[in-house]
Amino acid sequence: MLISLFAEASQSNLEPLSPEEGLKMYKNLREDELTPATLRSHQSRLQFFLNWCDENGITNLNELSGRDLQKFRNWRKDGLSVSSLETNMRTLRLFLQKCVKFDGVQAGIPGKVEVPSVSAADNARDELVSGDQAEMILQHLNKYEYGSIEHVVWLLLAAAGLRISALQSLDVVDYTSTHEGGKLTLKHRVESGTRLKNAEASERVVHLPEHVANTLEDYLSDQRPDVTDANGREPLIASKHGRIATTTIRKYVYKWTRPCMTGQSCPHGKTENEVAQCDAMQTASDAYKCPSSSSPHTVRRGYITHELDAGVPMPVVSDRCDVGSEVIEEHYDERSDQEKMRLRKEVRESVHEDGEQSGYGR
Template sequence: MSRTNRVPEIADETDTEKLLRQLQQATEATLEPTEPEEALELYVEDKARECRKSTVASHRSRLGFFVDWCAEQGIDNLNNLSARDLHEYRVWRREDLSVNTEKTQMDTLRVFVEWCETIDAVPSGLFKKIKSPSIPDEEAARETTLHVSDAKEIVEYLRRFEYASIEHVAWVLLTETGMRMGAARTLDVGDYRPDADKPHLDVVHRPETDTPIKNGPRGERRVGISDDVCAVVDDYLEHQRPVVTDDYGREPLLATVQGRIAKSTIRRYVYKRSRPCTIGRECPHDRDPDECEAAVDPDHASGCPSSVTPHPIRRGYITYLLQAGVPVDVISDRCNVSPKVIELHYDVRSEEDKMRQRREVLDEILRDGSGDR
């Protein structure tokens, strides 16, 4: 008995084209015309319900470039946004950006486009077409560090020439505690506890009065401080701190005549003093301090190749503790940073160094244990 293989009939080409057109029209019919700027405002409003102000501001800033680019390209309806458009934007945006910054920009854009699907502003699945550079862990972890020895030299200079000034106190807090700049800004006079059994600072999350901290309530902690730190802060409070409250009637520890210090002011202090020439060192960049704009104008201090932001102070502090053999969980609690992040971004010890430090701790424990017998 013979068997005949039947070949399915191929639909007429015009029928196929008609079907595809109908599917495309059905998809387009589900989309709501949305201007890029309108989508951004809706997105920011939604984000504000679940994120801190600083995070929302960062997203608005990054996505602002995308909205501007859309305007230049004549894209006034996100319904028409394509994978080709997104690629062209990435090529345009990454000019003069580091790989890390490009990744941050494109990751934020992907989150935004995915959110736009929830309001029927873009075709389904479009966010998956957004490419972001892949960065190896070791490259992502290579960040600028201000070594503890350099930070202490700056603090010593301030002790000699600007003792107990607000700038001196800001540097002391950052270098002696490893706390984030934002945490230092949140401190009130009442959070300074020099008379406790163990002098410390209370780091408290107070978002309702504009002083949130990283990780919210989970980031609240007591940070022990030394007698030397207390001496500087005591003299600052007695002789230098202006009698002032912030907009909420609180007494900020780091205060100017306007009230609570701004993050930008702390950042300016760090840029200013991390320039080697300002503490009597020779310029390592072969520049003439009398002609170098970064040297003669504090507003351009960030232009010095040696100047840093506040975070490298924290990174140097954590790295120093690790190299000194302080257990990771102790550093984690003190500095409000997870062990995983410490390992990835701060731990520059070799495996041999780690083994040696573990052995020293074990030897000390075993030695103490045998002494109790």
């Protein structure tokens, strides 16, 4: 009886709220908390919920029930991995929690969103650009596209493990030549149009090997157009229109990860003539259509995995690549327990002159 009265009282305090208005209020509330890219991701996931509500005649979130949420979950999971469904349902639950505060959803509704349990194996992404593949692409670019914008983009992604947002954010003044190569100073400049993923926490200085620095300097002196962006800054990676777009960086990665671009035979059985007519070969914007092409994140994942395999300590990789150790362990670290033990042994022996006498108190 008391529960029934409480539920009726809770519902009587609600004010009508359409799914569209709820999303608008959610975005306004969170725009100061989330980066634009994250906010766009939330909107994209929640748009599926809005479309489902429209198809099912739900125009007022006051009336949303646990049964409705289960029906939506069953509808949404079609074609999604467990990991993607988990992300979608978590975002929906967070949205509904905010709608409770807007007096638009019953207090118990967010708790009825069933979020699937995702194992570490389900959640980790296995795809990466291997060291051998990256080396082949860079050798090709060094020979045929030396010092071009595409060559420099690939060098900085593959030699520093940068996110594309970090690469795009760099200005000419952020590069400094040193006697050991060069360095990049990454800064969060939201007031003038560029962001780092973790805002000021992502700011850092990244060393560049000598061969990368030399190529970058040749690009700056010979091929970089003399342009500024809309905020009067001189972007390090620039087209004739100004600062390179992140979509262009993506195109360069998809383009050069197609095996046929570096002289390899098509792994999908196409002849040379068929490759020339392939949908993925018509323009750079079509490169993603190749099943063997890869996204920029696979280059970053390959770089981090390579560094770990080489024995670089995880805290060093974490600081250099602006990624937490827990994230590295779950998403990037492909080493077996035996390989980890071997590398730990090598690191300790490199520190202690006598490996047999190493250890506290000896």
